[in-house]
Amino acid sequence: MERRKFMKSAGLAGILAAGSAPAIVHAQQQIRWRLASSFPKSLDTVYGASEAFAKYVSDATGGKFVISVHPAGELVPAFGVVDAVQQGTIDCAHTAPYYFFGKDESFAFDCTIPFGMTSRAMTAWMLEGNGMKLMREFYAQYNIVNFVCGNTGAQMGGWYRKEIKSVADLNGLKMRIGGFGGRVLAKLGAVSQNIPAGEIYQALERGTIDAAEWIGPYDDLRLGLHKVAKNYYYPAWWEGSTQFSVYINDKQWNGLSAEYKAIIEQASRAAHVTCQARYDARNPGALKQLIAEGAVLSRFPRDFMDAAFKASREVYAELNDTNPNWKKIYPDYSRFLADQVQWEAVAESNYAQYLAAQKL
């Protein structure tokens, strides 16, 4: 723990050097934390969310509370951050919780599940519904205190070497896709693989895989996947929005002053809204560029969406039977989602659809 530099300074009182009124001198600990990101620096929107979070904390404390941000692999591997925070090897992390789907599918509620919440619904569930409370209870077993820290919005469905004309084309399809979406796709006959960002291009070019999903236009453009698989489908029914989280080791969290706790909480919310704003600001231009460079945009066939929706319900029924953590959270999540979807279909989506049909 020598890397952390605590200067014990509680109970200090300052004396006013000049002036007539007594000064209120507040001594705050000097703190240095290390944050392990699950992402490379090159993913500057999502990695940038953790940098924004750290900057906000430093700025709000006049540089007294410093969180150094480390890309995936520098301190621990991308998928090692839960273990590292749990054990206190690192103080905090920034990740996409569904990566830990293999430990417990319930991690995904803090991120995304197939046919799950949109970005705004997710934030509402976390901050004003029962989401944060339920996830804090779940994370307690991992010594983690979680904070919302970014969202991508609805993602694109990825790049396909051949057209997808119906659900039958998924049979035997080898696809790079993360955990939960892959489990649903497996029910449709697809073979899912998780391949790190840096290896996707080559795998797709060589035909080792037939398709790969990544994030959305801005991030996808950086990988250049449109050059090796031009068919670009939407929407990613497995990532209707993807939330990122900051994980803090609970002992570190409990050791903070009320002031520092408030600053962390606000910095996470500020970084959360900043990250979504960046994705929204950056995606439209990237989409235009992808199309200009040959990407062919198509909606997933309806029978594929329907088959995937049905398969996702089967997976959720299985999890309700087998995973008590899942069973505790799922009813609240799905009730909140159903309410959100009903309301969203009234004012918000009618407004958006009308605008989309106009010449702007």
Next chain:
Amino acid sequence: MERRKFMKSAGLAGILAAGSAPAIVHAQQQIRWRLASSFPKSLDTVYGASEAFAKYVSDATGGKFVISVHPAGELVPAFGVVDAVQQGTIDCAHTAPYYFFGKDESFAFDCTIPFGMTSRAMTAWMLEGNGMKLMREFYAQYNIVNFVCGNTGAQMGGWYRKEIKSVADLNGLKMRIGGFGGRVLAKLGAVSQNIPAGEIYQALERGTIDAAEWIGPYDDLRLGLHKVAKNYYYPAWWEGSTQFSVYINDKQWNGLSAEYKAIIEQASRAAHVTCQARYDARNPGALKQLIAEGAVLSRFPRDFMDAAFKASREVYAELNDTNPNWKKIYPDYSRFLADQVQWEAVAESNYAQYLAAQKL
């Protein structure tokens, strides 16, 4: 200025009472500000955004920077907050900038314009597009430094005593509606009036007005308008999202330390996301209750939407000719909006529409 209590305490150095490491003692000013809201306390979601903002600032500073929040009318009238901040009579305010449409239509860019940005697009334009920069330039002439602080999302189109079957039904219709929407409606023959919240119910009950728009289900339910005009239309094309802002007097702002400036900035972003989350979490239940109590939900007729869209373009063309401030901001706003709408129509809206058609 006696209400502000500055304790000058810069340049202090503390002495460590016990322990081996030198303490870093940071003395921050004790500050008390007054915030004038344009809203009554009863509108607890929007008023709550200013309370959240003030609480965040206090919590992050250990109670050293205290902003007292005052409802409309307590310090200055609801529509007097721009003058009061400009003159320094109050330190800061929380308002819906389009209220000041009469001073200059450009205020509305910081809030909403007919057929304008959705909530996410608006936040993206403000925080990651040119929105904040352009609005700061505009507000400089009013000695105001602005910060985003809440959004309602797409609003409902209000309550009508009689059905609206076509745009012809707008001719001669007396409607309670705010400034900009009213100017567009006037082109369709409607007569707009701005009536304070507390008087809308009676005016609608007595037939002094034929229709009234307010916000959305949660706030509308509180006014009880469904009891006197059951026809509830959507979407409010004049408020595709409505952003609230915090206004700070520029001298007060410039007098803050870098640390306090950072805390204000983050508190505003945190309150911004909290406010939208509250609207999203609260509206669905309120909509169900309104329907259970007799509200009849309908989409505005297409010819009304089209006529209003066309009329809004005419108003914008007029403003480009007559208002140099408008002309400076409008091209950037409309370009950003067009890009957002194109991208939103791909992944986000296809995802939302698919979900809306499922049994969840």
